[in-house]
Amino acid sequence: MLIAGTTSDAGKSVVTAGICRWLVRRGVRVAPFKAQNMSLNSFVTADGAEIGRAQAMQAAAARVEPSALMNPVLLKPGGDRTSQVVLMGRPVGELSARGFHDQRRAMVFDRVLECLAELRRTHDAVICEGAGSPAEINLRRSDIVNMGLARAARLPVVVVGDIDRGGVFASLFGTTALLSAGDQELMAGYLINKFRGDVRLLEPGLESLRGLTGRPVLGVLPHRDGLGIDEEDGLRLSTRGTVREANTAPPAGxxxxxxAVIAVPLMSNFTDVDALAAEPGVVVRFCDRAEEIADADLVVVPGTRGTVRALRRLRERGLAEALARRAAEGRPILGVCGGFQVLGERVEDEVESRAGTVEGLGLLPVRIRFDREKTLARPTGRALGEPVTGYEIHHGVADVRGGEPFPGGCRVGAVWGTHWHGMLECDGFRRAFLRRVAADAGRDFVPAPDTRFAALREEQLDRLGDLIEEHADTDALWRLIEKGPPVGLPFVPPGAP
Structure with a gap:
């Protein structure tokens, strides 16, 4: 089954994860699949392949090991018009958006269908996620992730609409009406997402939509806070005033x-800070102005796919000076991956930006040289007396020339830097790190001794499964998975009402 959406951010990823969790709890061997993902949030599988973090999250929902089969094409934007193309977990080059759309069927569609066939062979069910909207008619000819995939594999399609944005009935009808007759044959029904209030108020609209399209609404999912896990795209993150509060319990101190997390350009893997937000008493805020980090106890410079561009932005907005003052005052800073690179002495980049040698902020004794080969790894180590694991995704090679050893990087005073993502998900290390940060910041803060990030993530995934089980027509969903698209669905011409 393919889960499509009226727009980006309609809820395709979380609905896909919820269906995976509902199915696996019923004893079904299920796998997620997204033919093509555009995201700067990625993950490294056990065999060293890079895939979208949303597919890794969906694999966790399905209780299976993430694999490149689940996301054969990953596009990592490097600007407004170019992206790095990652095929089967390995980067194969940079292409313009137009160039990729012109070439992608010839380049990758056979491989996409082979991956889906392999997952179908080894699992009872495969829940596929679309991208953007299936009604992007300007891209339909080269589509491999929405109706192009559904037509090739004869997948029933369920379209998710976000009612919180308004206009959901128009969006669902318009999405259907813009499709060709062949595509409409596969569109089996709709899910309405993020509803607030009494569902009985929707019933006249649900009946009218079915009358207009001949297709049922298969569920109305209520709005739930705290379920936007592993978002795909930091470019859509609203930076000013954005707070992540995964745990509202009071602090122990x-x-x-x-x-404060600095929203650098082309921000990647900003989900690294989710584990901080899960701690009782830790408030995480994304910001992009120097005055917004003045009262922060810890400033995080996250990953970016534009290290040189991030350096330029930090200097333009006065954030470079603010970070230098913090370092001189012994106030904590953590740089992760690209954020680690900008804290160093210099960056030699003939790969990502092709800017040559650029001076870094000089807060860590590190020199970075960009290599054409990408490092993709799942390292392990120890820090602050605790075991640490993580994953690496970077072209920059670090020449650490001093400071105290730290996994994936180094530390000088209260400035920490690492190439490792995911370290903060290690409970013992996170608590030790926060104790050190609190001491350096002069705060009476004590990490909770029993916060387990993996368990909190499992609870979130179970909540997604509950949403599907309690608010969707699971019998209808199961029939679609088992029997395929229904027959005899009417064609909806544009302007039918």
Missing amino acids: SQVLRV
């Missing part, structure tokens, strides 16, 4: 710990 008398004070909270305030974390």
Whole structure:
């Protein structure tokens, strides 16, 4: 089955994860699949392949090991018009958006169908996620992830609409009406997402939509806070005033710990800070102005696919000076991956930006040289007396020339840098790190001794499964998975009402 959406951010990823969790709880061997993902949030599988983090999250929902089969094509934007193309977990080059759309069927569609066939062979069910909207008619001819995939594999399609944005009935009808007759044959029904209020108020609209399209609404999913896990795209993140509060329990000490995450350009793997937000008493805020980090106890410079561009932005907005003042005052800073690179002495980049040698912020004794080969790894180590694991996704090679050893990087005073993503998900290390940060910041903050990030993530995935089980027509969903698209669905011409 293919889960499509009226727009990006309609809820395709979480609905796909929820269906995977519902099915696996019924004893079904299920796998997620997204033919093509555009995202700067990625993950490294056990065999060293890079895939979208949303597919890794969906694999966790399905209780299976993530694999490149689940996301054969990953596009990582490097600007407004170019992306790095990652095929079967390995980067194969940079292409313009137009160039990729012109070439992608010839380049990858056979491989996409082979991956889907392999997952179908080894699992009872495969829940596929679309991208953007299936009604992007300007891209239909080269589509491999929405109706192009559904037509090739004869997949029933369920379209998700976000009612919180408004206009959901128009969006669902318009999406259907813009499709060709052949595509409409596969569109089996709709899911309405993020509803607030009494569902009985929707019933006249649900009946009218079915009358207009001949297709049922298969569920109305209520709005739930805290379920936007592993978002795909940091480019859509609203930076000013954005707070992530995964855990609202009171802090163990008398004070909270305030974390400011600098929203650098082309921000990647910003989900690294989710584990901080899961700690009681830790408030995480994304910001992009120097004055917004002045009262922070910890400033995080996250990953980016534009290290040189991020350096330019930090200098333009006065953030470089603010970070230098923090370092001189012994106030904590953590740089992760690209954020680690900008804290170093210099960056030699003939690969990503082709800017040559650019001076870094000089807060860590590190020199970065970009290599054409990408490092993709799942390292392990120890830090602050605790075991640490992580994953690496970077072209920059670090020449660490001093400071204290730290996994994937180094530390000088209260400035920490690492190429490792995911370290903060290690509970023992995270608590030790936060204790050190609180001491350096002069805060009476004590990490909770029993916060387990993996368990919190499991609870979130179970909540997604509950949403599907309690608010969707699971019998109808199961019939679609088992029997394929229904027959005899009417054609909906544009302007039918």
